[in-house]
Amino acid sequence: MEEDWFLLPFELELQRAHATALLEAGIFNDDERDAIGAALEQIKAESSQGLPPVSDTEDLHTWVEAQLVQHAGDVGKKIHTARSRNDQVATLLKMYAIDTGGRIAEGCSQLCQQLATKAIAWAELIFPLQTHCQFAAPGSVGFWALRYAVACERAGRQLDGAVAFWREDCPLGSGAVAGSSIPLDRNTQAILLGFDDPSENALDSTSTRDACLELLANIAHLALHLQSFATDVIAFSQTQFGWTKYPQAFGTGSSMMPNKTNPDAMELLRGECNSIVAAHNHAMLLMKGLPSGYNRDLQCIKPIVHDACRKLIDLLEMTTCFVDALAFDSEKMQASLGYGHIEATLRMEQKVQSGMALRDAHHAVADDLASGIKGTDVAKLADTYQTIGSASPAETVRVAKRILARLTSNGDAKKSLTWAADES
């Protein structure tokens, strides 16, 4: 029951839709349907505290059916007509994936918005961008923040696309494995639950967990970006760089070393994200080589998906707060610009613009560097980036504003989810 309990809001909606389909099929009369409807409301009200009841029923579905019999009487014994727990749980997990996928996409939008807003604020802060962990070129701190804004928006859009895909077909009505001989209208069920159509093959519907796997893959890829973000901030906070003013609320002291403040929140972000990446691999292991038809192994996917999604939602929220609190030390960044000749590429390109072939300019600048010939002010050079999406302050502001505008219009356009709108 504890492992199932998060599915309760979806279970109640499913029961409601199923009761309507049974009415249409003549299995229920109007009174019976209404009795079920009232009982579902009662269960919902009694369960609003969020804690699973102490019960020795095998699972959520059995418990809800027993509650229906208790609250609505004998009609409760008919509710499972033309249905199995197999298609029931397959449907609930898809509903959960749709709902949670949407929530995570929303969390992506919020983090994206925070990052893009900060990017504008940080657009004039120039620091050394790196490749191979070597100082490579001057660029805007806002440009760095936009890396993650862009990645979050992309992740959110992919989740939106995945959610739309999962909505296409509804497993309910697939029965245990083969459907049912009772002519229930699966179209009605599908529409009532927010899907476009019933699924086309009952064996596929009951044997597979593709929506769960796709959700896990999507959030694993998102977790990778969060890990790189954490790695970057930890590196920027390095003692000798001191580029960040690391927010105290997200760090801790040392038990042995009085001199230390550690970037714990970012280390934990990097650490915890592994559980999300690992969840996908775990689910793949679980599904590997299972024969057709429902197998009880499938039950084990519930905590994998639920734990990973809950954790990711928390981490997205924490990261959004962290970005809000993050600040930089412009003096230390300015001081770091003096290392590594990071003006070299832009000096080379100045020669190219004067007509020298690129390879010749490359050698010429290398020679200049070897001879100690100085170039112009490094921080100013970032202004010279001309290509779209480059590291200049102007591009940073332009792209950040474009992203913010898209987020607003996308937020307006998104249809709200109905069947779980009132879940906390």
Add this chain to the structure above:
Amino acid sequence: MEEDWFLLPFELELQRAHATALLEAGIFNDDERDAIGAALEQIKAESSQGLPPVSDTEDLHTWVEAQLVQHAGDVGKKIHTARSRNDQVATLLKMYAIDTGGRIAEGCSQLCQQLATKAIAWAELIFPLQTHCQFAAPGSVGFWALRYAVACERAGRQLDGAVAFWREDCPLGSGAVAGSSIPLDRNTQAILLGFDDPSENALDSTSTRDACLELLANIAHLALHLQSFATDVIAFSQTQFGWTKYPQAFGTGSSMMPNKTNPDAMELLRGECNSIVAAHNHAMLLMKGLPSGYNRDLQCIKPIVHDACRKLIDLLEMTTCFVDALAFDSEKMQASLGYGHIEATLRMEQKVQSGMALRDAHHAVADDLASGIKGTDVAKLADTYQTIGSASPAETVRVAKRILARLTSNGDAKKSLTWAADES
């Protein structure tokens, strides 16, 4: 070079598009662009054998640039203007993902078509469907085949969606990490290479490999279905069942046991698919915790993606041939229908249709079974399934035809890819 070589066709297209952009930017004149174009044709012609040249250049990009200098003269020294190997390889890998994703989607369609065609042929063959590896209900062999047709079509559609997503933005022009000060028109490059727009953040473009990861996740999920297919066929071929007439060309004998023919192709399918699932986990490990900016670690993703995709394409093709050769033994299937009272659910539903509550009917049938009361002919009962997508012969044929119609119309609608159309 060997690890890069599969990217050659994309590299040549990229060079061509870059030359055009350099012409527009005034870095090249018409003659120089034409010289580069001619040299690219020459390299293509000389490389048509498919084998990488023996060379000690560091990578494909360096080798191609050296070839351009050799074939086109000094203009070759300009070709790398406003470009880095970092944005170059990011672009090539996206082009590869788009191209290969499309090929795999096509392979999915072909396997789907084979399965749906066979499903019609097998629609009247009734056998015991299983849940929990227990005989559960009678159903059509075609219905079983449709499970995989549906899964293949779904996988193909997701790949098509992913490919469209990857086409949205082109990394080229992102330079090493920060873009370039030379005002190249990235829109031109993007359009010429089949993308919609240039990417919006050079750091994101050069630091991430999301298209590769998404491709790997997609094919890993597809591989899971192939593994379940293999598990099913191996189980159906079990000595005491003997449901399949296992095709000789896909099996082998035993070195010690004269009595054996083994379902090797299916065991190898199940076994080899693990390398595709593992490839995603491998790539996630690789990307874990990398700091922003290109890191040489990223180079290691090339063989991961390439090997996994090549293997999957082979396995899809093998499986398509296997399905074509697969046949069933209707007598042995008929004999198996006598086990496990698989008519029970349908008998229960007959009582429900006569007005008995489901839970009462469930107990009544259980009592009948305990008392040895026989039901009607099991094979015939499959005809009574009424829900959409159920296991009856009629539904099998209906869904199979619908799938085949969709495949045809989808195949007509798909735009062909241009820049790698002539690759073998």
Add this chain to the structure above:
Amino acid sequence: MEEDWFLLPFELELQRAHATALLEAGIFNDDERDAIGAALEQIKAESSQGLPPVSDTEDLHTWVEAQLVQHAGDVGKKIHTARSRNDQVATLLKMYAIDTGGRIAEGCSQLCQQLATKAIAWAELIFPLQTHCQFAAPGSVGFWALRYAVACERAGRQLDGAVAFWREDCPLGSGAVAGSSIPLDRNTQAILLGFDDPSENALDSTSTRDACLELLANIAHLALHLQSFATDVIAFSQTQFGWTKYPQAFGTGSSMMPNKTNPDAMELLRGECNSIVAAHNHAMLLMKGLPSGYNRDLQCIKPIVHDACRKLIDLLEMTTCFVDALAFDSEKMQASLGYGHIEATLRMEQKVQSGMALRDAHHAVADDLASGIKGTDVAKLADTYQTIGSASPAETVRVAKRILARLTSNGDAKKSLTWAADES
């Protein structure tokens, strides 16, 4: 605190040993050491209920130190001398690995004993052994059970070896990263905590979690064997085979199909074991690419190891009970011996013993089978296996008894662990 709490018994032992070392080093006097000892007893008594206290201290170590100050007064402020939480947690995790590794080895022994005992009982039950999921040769059911007895004993012995390896060196005294300038006798600490020696490099001790990784790898390999066991039992319980009398207490009915009893416990065993296999991959992801020195990411390994070990211990116990309850249907097994000419290899070897070359005998038997020439009684043939470790009843009994004898003598020889002997 909740994530740390399982380390409490080890923490208390560690504090006790540290207090003794501080006494030896002159930091504590006798009264102070005794005050700490009394306070530790008090904490232990107060914590015997097993539930973590409600507290907002950062972790277990901070909480225990605060308790020591509360119970023992100012001396509590000295207890953290020459110590960091970094070496503390590294030591606790090693102590946990040693303790839990030993418990799991014990669980392996118990399952092994159950399997070997049953193997003797099942030695005369002959059934078709399989390769490639094809009936291959007749053999004893006890021989099959011994496969897992042998694997469990091997896993237990490897854990015993690993535990001995982990005992070799103790991290305590490594400080935060570099050791300490206070000349504490690390040898004393190591011996008091059951280790052979102090570790040789403080940076290695605080940066790595090798014992945890090795424990996870060991139990992952063991979990694989449990999964194969589950797969076998599920297959043996297949409707048309019916070889097992599947124990009712380990199965469940179907919500839709009155005819079904499902082998749920074995499916869950197969399913849950994936979380143990996945835990190793998770921990590897976590550790990947971390720089030297303690990083907070390391904290995330605690629940990975603890959850996996707890689950495995439960699964071992469940499986031991299951084996006890498992029974077979000798008639159905006898009936299955008639399929697949599984006498072929033994007939071939009879010809070899009469002087025919193996390859000729192989062809001759294949011809006989094709001509329908019958061999002798299959079940009796199992008696003819002569090689050590083969599938005959006699070998089954011989090996089972040998294993049981080893378990007894090994159990007698094993030294009991002291510092956690009284943990539940």
Add this chain to the structure above:
Amino acid sequence: MEEDWFLLPFELELQRAHATALLEAGIFNDDERDAIGAALEQIKAESSQGLPPVSDTEDLHTWVEAQLVQHAGDVGKKIHTARSRNDQVATLLKMYAIDTGGRIAEGCSQLCQQLATKAIAWAELIFPLQTHCQFAAPGSVGFWALRYAVACERAGRQLDGAVAFWREDCPLGSGAVAGSSIPLDRNTQAILLGFDDPSENALDSTSTRDACLELLANIAHLALHLQSFATDVIAFSQTQFGWTKYPQAFGTGSSMMPNKTNPDAMELLRGECNSIVAAHNHAMLLMKGLPSGYNRDLQCIKPIVHDACRKLIDLLEMTTCFVDALAFDSEKMQASLGYGHIEATLRMEQKVQSGMALRDAHHAVADDLASGIKGTDVAKLADTYQTIGSASPAETVRVAKRILARLTSNGDAKKSLTWAADES
């Protein structure tokens, strides 16, 4: 054949031992055994070039048997008596694991020796040790190198232990799944192949690949250490630190940035090691849920193990060369000691040694730091570390010498392997 070919030296030894056992069993006479022996020598001589022959035989075993028939005549048709490819390949893989495990242990020793030798050279170089990527305490560069020396020695010792474990029992004689009715002396075979005893259960021997999995787990754990080493060196080479004099031969330039030298070899080390970690997960996926008895899936483990081991051996060798070439910039390290008050812990401990309680001293030093009160020279402070295994120059030299002494005595004691001693 290509995937099998690396097993040839072991296959030839196995055939030789099998021929001897057949002689003892009376299946072969002396002439026949000698004919086989001569044919094996011939195959060995003809195969010394290392390339697999072009052949369409199914696998190595079939090819070798065909060669024996060709070279030795009809006796070749007897060689497969009382044997299956199943026990054959299980034995070969164990022989390979033993051989390669030994080689990798040797590679660990060599890297360990290189690191320990350098540790002595670097014992007086003091630099900031880090925790949480923050400067934490002064310590010897040699102490840092010893972290990896200790880890390599530990990994090598575990491999030695694993190899000894694998040598305990020999699968040969297990036949296809059930042993054989021909009374071959499995003890003879086991001893001739360097094992202690024959295995006790033919089903376990042919169904499992535990030695492969354990080898993969061991090298995965080792690969983690190499990755951390790479991460450290990359960080030490950071532009603003410049602690390393990164060896030119292990780096490359940039195609776009004339100012860069990148630590490519270390990035590739970090990147390539993922394939070793991933190999273990891959093999676990492969084995997951397989039923008892040989399944063709098992064949897929060969390239997983072989590729991972070959790569690791190369990486160990590369890293050993890299350590030899690595040098440090003592001035830049000295400059870095001024950051982050890394003397704080040692100052705190000085107060403790003067009688102040640790917690009071912790606060006192924090106050001093806040007030800007300077401590003594940081580099000198490293000398004050007193605990065993700490970061002082004296401890670095002491431990390094101890390790070197152990390596020498261990190298002398190790028994050389016989059956593959002459493989390249």
